[in-house]
Amino acid sequence: MAFSQNGEMRDGKRFTITCPVTVVFRGKGRRTAEQRGRLHDIGIRGASLYTPTPLNEGTHVTLMIEFPNVDGQATTVQFDGLVTRARREPAYETAVVFRRRGKFLRTNMAELLARLSSEDERKAPDREASKSPSGIG
Numbered sequence: 001m002a003f004s005q006n007g008e009m010r011d012g013k014r015f016t017i018t019c020p021v022t023v024v025f026r027g028k029g030r031r032t033a034e035q036r037g038r039l040h041d042i043g044i045r046g047a048s049l050y051t052p053t054p055l056n057e058g059t060h061v062t063l064m065i066e067f068p069n070v071d072g073q074a075t076t077v078q079f080d081g082l083v084t085r086a087r088r089e090p091a092y093e094t095a096v097v098f099r100r101r102g103k104f105l106r107t108n109m110a111e112l113l114a115r116l117s118s119e120d121e122r123k124a125p126d127r128e129a130s131k132s133p134s135g136i137g
Contacts, residue, residue: 014043017067019074021049023094024062037094039065046081046097054092059083061096064105076105 019039027033037051047063055061061081066074079102085095 012043012045014041014048016041019068020066022064022066023049023051023055024064025055025059040093044098046084046095047079048093048095051092051094054088055083055086055094057083057086060099063096065102077102078105 017039021037021039022034023037024032024034035051035053035055037049040048040050042065047065049063059082061083063079063081064076065079066076069075079096080099081096082099083094084097085093087093
């Protein structure tokens, strides 16, 4: 079992990754609110992040983490979680425990389908060249 910098016990290793994160939660009047923040670290069971305003402990949140790709784009992974610790003074560090596994989000499905279609076309054998001389193919 690992200990964090502030003495919390953790079951797994955390990886320091700094990237954008959108935090969606219930605001005043049960309206949905969101903040843009920065991921600090992440592990299999949770993450810590920094937000522009403090979140309350016990708040159910959805994190949309934009992990950078080698091609300069970002892969967005969504995690549902619960705020377990929240610093009330700047910088507003928040600890979140995940309630279920993350899921990949596809924000531009048309682009993804076009890319997959073009890859399939490149992989398909030339149908005319594969026909037998008798015309049965």
